[in-house]
Amino acid sequence: MSTVCAIATPHGISALAIIRVTGPDTKEILKKIFFKNPSEISPKRIYRSFLYHPETKEILDEVTFVFYREPESYTGEDMLEIISHGGYIVPRLIEEAIIKAGADPALPGEFTKRRFLNGKIDLLQAESINEISRATTKSAVSITLSKLKRDVSKRFGVIQDEIIDLVKDFEAIIDFPEEDIPPLDDREIMKKYNSIIKKLENFIEEGEKGRKFLKGPKIAICGKTNVGKSTLFNALLERERAIVSEIPGTTRDYISEEVFIKEVLTKVFDTAGIRKTKGKVEKIGIKKTEQIIEQSDIIVYMLDASSKNEKLDGFIKNLKEKEKEIIVVFNKIDRGIKIDRKKLKRDLKDISFIFVSAKERKNIDKLRNLIEQKTMKIFGEPHFSLSERESRICVKVLTLIRESFTSFSKKLSEEIVVLPLKESLSLMNDLIGIDVEDKILEKIFENFCVGK
Numbered sequence: 001m002s003t004v005c006a007i008a009t010p011h012g013i014s015a016l017a018i019i020r021v022t023g024p025d026t027k028e029i030l031k032k033i034f035f036k037n038p039s040e041i042s043p044k045r046i047y048r049s050f051l052y053h054p055e056t057k058e059i060l061d062e063v064t065f066v067f068y069r070e071p072e073s074y075t076g077e078d079m080l081e082i083i084s085h086g087g088y089i090v091p092r093l094i095e096e097a098i099i100k101a102g103a104d105p106a107l108p109g110e111f112t113k114r115r116f117l118n119g120k121i122d123l124l125q126a127e128s129i130n131e132i133s134r135a136t137t138k139s140a141v142s143i144t145l146s147k148l149k150r151d152v153s154k155r156f157g158v159i160q161d162e163i164i165d166l167v168k169d170f171e172a173i174i175d176f177p178e179e180d181i182p183p184l185d186d187r188e189i190m191k192k193y194n195s196i197i198k199k200l201e202n203f204i205e206e207g208e209k210g211r212k213f214l215k216g217p218k219i220a221i222c223g224k225t226n227v228g229k230s231t232l233f234n235a236l237l238e239r240e241r242a243i244v245s246e247i248p249g250t251t252r253d254y255i256s257e258e259v260f261i262k263e264v265l266t267k268v269f270d271t272a273g274i275r276k277t278k279g280k281v282e283k284i285g286i287k288k289t290e291q292i293i294e295q296s297d298i299i300v301y302m303l304d305a306s307s308k309n310e311k312l313d314g315f316i317k318n319l320k321e322k323e324k325e326i327i328v329v330f331n332k333i334d335r336g337i338k339i340d341r342k343k344l345k346r347d348l349k350d351i352s353f354i355f356v357s358a359k360e361r362k363n364i365d366k367l368r369n370l371i372e373q374k375t376m377k378i379f380g381e382p383h384f385s386l387s388e389r390e391s392r393i394c395v396k397v398l399t400l401i402r403e404s405f406t407s408f409s410k411k412l413s414e415e416i417v418v419l420p421l422k423e424s425l426s427l428m429n430d431l432i433g434i435d436v437e438d439k440i441l442e443k444i445f446e447n448f449c450v451g452k
Ligand SMILES: Nc1nc2c(ncn2[C@@H]2O[C@H](COP(=O)(O)OP(=O)(O)O)[C@@H](O)[C@H]2O)c(=O)[nH]1
Pocket: 224, 225, 226, 227, 228, 229, 230, 231, 232, 243, 244, 245, 246, 247, 248, 249, 250, 251, 273, 331, 332, 333, 334, 335, 356, 357, 358, 359, 360
């Protein structure tokens, strides 16, 4: 194993920076950059010292550092954590000095990868460490922490144990066919299958909701030209991002921004207005709008409340069929409400709607509340999230369990019934990281930050 180093804090002006070193040559490096005898350094104690370039002997900074002796460190190896002054230059100079002293630059996630390889955490926990750094809201952090705390590994472990139990039942028959063991109780076995399948289904459903929640909902603002979509977009952003104009067809392309709506980080799209047009560019814009609607979770459909002739059209019906969450926004109430409210309410039935003035920022906060409610409806309150990789494995496991169950129901031989169960167990090992291939590990850790 090589010895590697990395700056663990963001590049830029800051009060302090952290530079980490891990691997068997850590002590050697410590000696070369601090001019101290490693045998006189106690682990887990904070030292204050000048830090020197190992060749030029020039002082690079005055720092504090902690040495950790293996296995009692983050990675499980000898480790050094240096707290230096921040900024663009000092951390880089220190990193260069450490490399000169014998370390290699660390790959993204290399510290956590070593932590995993040294058996300090399972792969689910390792993935959660990356998710924590990337969480954008408080609830996102709590979702990702549940994986780090091993809550998810334990819940998964229960399912795994139940499968092992089932395998044992079948193997008893396979291994001792001549012995006088009682035949399997079909109803008991059925129960076991049901329990596993139910638990797995819930596990996958919640984990996928969690993943979507972490990504945040996509919200498309759409409607006819000139109803005030771009004005509402700006109102939600609280700045003038989109061009607002009385000339219809101004927004021909879509624009999107990440916006906090209450506690939720969302991605809001301002789209090209929908109307019949001969303009080639505008037509492309409208086509794009349709694509955005397709991938959005919440559709904010705008109408002009100050126009007498405004009415709902087939558009909404279409959306409902696509099972999108819809909010109808009646805009321009500052000009007076002239639409036929009674008729509209009848047409809207169970669709949420709200009256606002985007221009005068009236009821925008109420709209935010409504969006938040819709988000909760879509995602529920997931306790954890599964990455795409994790989710894929779980779905495969579920398929295998169902396959085994079908064979069992058809009264096929125990050898055939047990096969998919065993396969599912080895797949489950991939999830927590027992005997996983290097290629898979590389893929997982390449998305990490350097120094993590
Ligand atoms: N009176 C009033 N005018 C608005 C309101 N929202 C937008 N407008 C105006 O309607 C016109 C079209 O607005 P814009 O946001 O560009 O509409 P878009 O085509 O749907 O994006 C502009 O002149 C806006 O100033 C509103 O709440 N009240």
